[in-house]
Amino acid sequence: RQIRRETITGGWQRLRHLLPVRQDERDADDIHAEGADDADAARAEREARAAARSIVAWLADEAAAWPRGHAQQPLSVWLERLDATLDKLAMRDALAADDAGRQMLDALARLAELPDDETGAHATLAQHEFRAMLSAILESVAYKEPSEPSTSRITILPLNGARMRRFDGVVIVGCDDAQLPSSAAELMFFSNQMRRELDLEDREARFAQQARDLAEVLLNNDDVVLTWQKVGARGEPHHVSGWIERLSACCKRAGAPIEASAAIRTFEAEARPASMPAPAAPEHVPARWSAAAYNMLRRCPYQFFAGRMLGLAGLEDMSDDLEKRDIGTLLHRVLHRYHQEMRDQDERDNDRRLARLREISEHEFGALIRDDGNALGYYWRWREVLPSYVQWQAAREAEGWYWQGGEIDVSVDIAMEDGEPLRLAGRIDRIDVGPDGSRAVLDYKTQSALRLRKKAGDVEEDCQLPFYGLLRADAHAGSWVALEGAKDGNMEGNKESSQQRAGQQREVDLPDFDAAVDALARQLRQDVGRLRRGAKLAAFGDASACTYCEARGLCRKGFWESTALPDLT
Structure with a gap:
């Protein structure tokens, strides 16, 4: 919070000077607080500041051990420094205790094999190049969710991926006329006519292959469900594929209709404009008040309720811009x-x-x-x-x-x-x-x-x-x-x-x-x-209070049926 308040976006020197030793900390032994609570609070603050200074110094010293600038270093130097940092900051044990952390350590362990080959033995990198390589390796590794061994699993495949395979059940999605059969866009110099003249696969050949793939899935599996959407994402109507209509007509003539209506569970949300919110929370009234807190209460009680009483105020944003x-x-x-x-x-x-x-x-x-x-x-x-x-x-x-x-x-x-x-x-x-x-x-x-x-x-x-x-x-x-x-x-x-x-x-x-x-x-x-007795905190802030209010999404101002002030007693 202190770093965010001071908007320190870089520089270990600025961080080292962030929490200097104050005079009241030097004279802590000579200070006699009026009450036990004051003494405990002062002691806790001194301990927190001392701990923060220690952490910043610890991190700064470790950062200083890394080669700086654009100097080229062998890959082994960077890997040794990385291992030392993981151990110095006690990160290795914490990562080893986590599934994702263990997979990341395995990926980092494979880096140690690079200097052993002929290319890696002579490779030298600057710090930003090593960081880029490290980032690329970590991005290329996909996290694998650990799971108990099981014979049942769900496999997502394209239609041609199911050739010569049998499954306990198959669900074919997207059986509308736009997706079944699917057609690839024609290239400028390889139209269907040209592809036929060059004896290449054309649209008709692709459609015929898709039809064989669909027939194979239907014949090799006992339970197959074909689904399609009647309405697209933009509200346009969809129609079932002509292939499925022909299949349905054939099955109906054979006395085995395949149509069925599935009752889909729908969840609808309706915006219901309400009146001005005015909650009461006597149990959350702060015991300690500042001028800023009281100004917020007078500016908009609901803003005070959300930010100070519920503690929903977010952390201050870091910005490189000077404010x-x-x-x-x-x-x-x-x-x-x-x-x-x-x-x-x-x-x-x-x-x-x-x-x-x-x-x-x-x-x-x-x-x-x-x-x-x-x-x-x-x-x-x-x-x-x-x-x-x-x-x-x-x-x-x-x-x-x-x-x-x-x-x-x-x-x-x-x-x-x-x-x-x-x-x-x-x-x-x-x-x-x-x-x-x-x-x-x-x-x-x-x-x-x-x-x-x-x-x-x-x-x-x-x-x-x-x-x-x-x-x-x-x-x-x-x-x-x-x-x-x-x-x-x-x-x-x-x-x-x-x-x-x-x-x-x-x-x-x-x-x-x-x-x-x-x-x-x-x-x-x-x-x-009045707050301690349960007075209500209404959202009657003016436009200036609402412009940058973080609680606007809670009070929903602008969606009320009435802006009349509710009964606050």
């Missing part, structure tokens, strides 16, 4: 490192601050640019933002607000009426401390300040910032920080007006922050309480 989310994660890392250094060094000079921020940005973006050149455009756009960001930070500090911490994982419990606390968890992008010791939470957004001002007018759209306020009870202010948009590279001139412009470009305050936090707490308690 804006990846850039957002990188910018978070850049700013966290930058602010931590500035606080520790107590740096106040804006020019030196800007120079250091550019250095950190270049270092963090450098690795990504080497893997994906599309990151270069994002990097230059970010460099244009840096001067105004430094100015905004200086203006904020002039008001008495200083960076205290960032990328902080927090979890709190909220009391509920039923006595079972509600656990809220999330990661706060940034916390600032004010002149009077008060705290403010900030949420970085890779959006322009103009879009964020529209967001401030409708806090119901995204509850993340008020959710930060629930996670930190000592926070009484909240803002979004735009990491895109207009730039102001002028570090000279009127300092006060320059800082004011920077603030307008970067920061958007959430008005009535405390009121928004209190309203979210009340709404959250009410909604979760």
Whole structure:
């Protein structure tokens, strides 16, 4: 899941840096969790991260043992390396315990015979050539299903394959006029007339041979069933073969009719449009909530039911394309490192601050640019933002607000009426401390300040910032920080007006922050309480919620008889 979340499609170095040792893991012995559950959860996460690092290092070391590049190596070198990998990764025993695995090992064992012949002894291959050969050999081997020895078996044959053979029973399929007799398409230079003149087999000769084959099957076997379809795949009518009609007429005159109607079992499915689904699942209400989970519930309760309560959300797709989310994660890392250094060094000079921020940005973006050149455009756009960001930070500090911490994982419990606390968890992008010791939470957004001002007018759209306020009870202010948009590279001139412009470009305050936090707490308690009491989760999401919804195939929106909201009590 972590690899998919980071969209790492290749490169062992990127995998090695995927799960670095965090500070809380280094100081694990000094951390005293508030409760036993928190301590167990923290210990389990540390153990999981350590195990993941060990697996990645193990695999990377084994991959490094393989010859790299386009160097040519004797076939024996590649085979020895393959055997070593199977043993190192404990794959051989697992494959030997499986039917398909044993057949694959047998196919690989035949590779060992190749260097013994005169050609294989002198063959040299590059790694991609060896992989191609290995793939071709494995594709050429058909899996054979193991079965108990039995005298009864079903054999599928063409009509001429049954010559001089007897069976317990025969079913001849496709006895319609299009398939019996079957006719091969005539070639341009070998028409039937030409074939007769050249004394070659023509259509009439082929038909005569098919008739003899059919007669032989009928005469050599006691039980023969002839079947045909009245309607083709595209709805076109089919008629029984003329040969079968002639046979039927002859048998009828002899007093032994051969026609019979088979009652075929049919399975019909009919689409029955229903009303809006509204299931209830109080036993699946999560005990732990994040801002993303609650946003999903408010966006569409049925989407929340399928994705979070039933756990049907699929794994994130891997993509070679650089996504804006990846850039957002990188910018978070850049700013966290930058602010931590500035606080520790107590740096106040804006020019030196800007120079250091550019250095950190270049270092963090450098690795990504080497893997994906599309990151270069994002990097230059970010460099244009840096001067105004430094100015905004200086203006904020002039008001008495200083960076205290960032990328902080927090979890709190909220009391509920039923006595079972509600656990809220999330990661706060940034916390600032004010002149009077008060705290403010900030949420970085890779959006322009103009879009964020529209967001401030409708806090119901995204509850993340008020959710930060629930996670930190000592926070009484909240803002979004735009990491895109207009730039102001002028570090000279009127300092006060320059800082004011920077603030307008970067920061958007959430008005009535405390009121928004209190309203979210009340709404959250009410909604979760109703879910625990069995409230129904209707699929009333709007078009924006349905566009990329993975649960669309479950709720069947677009096939309902009525879109009226059902009774949710």
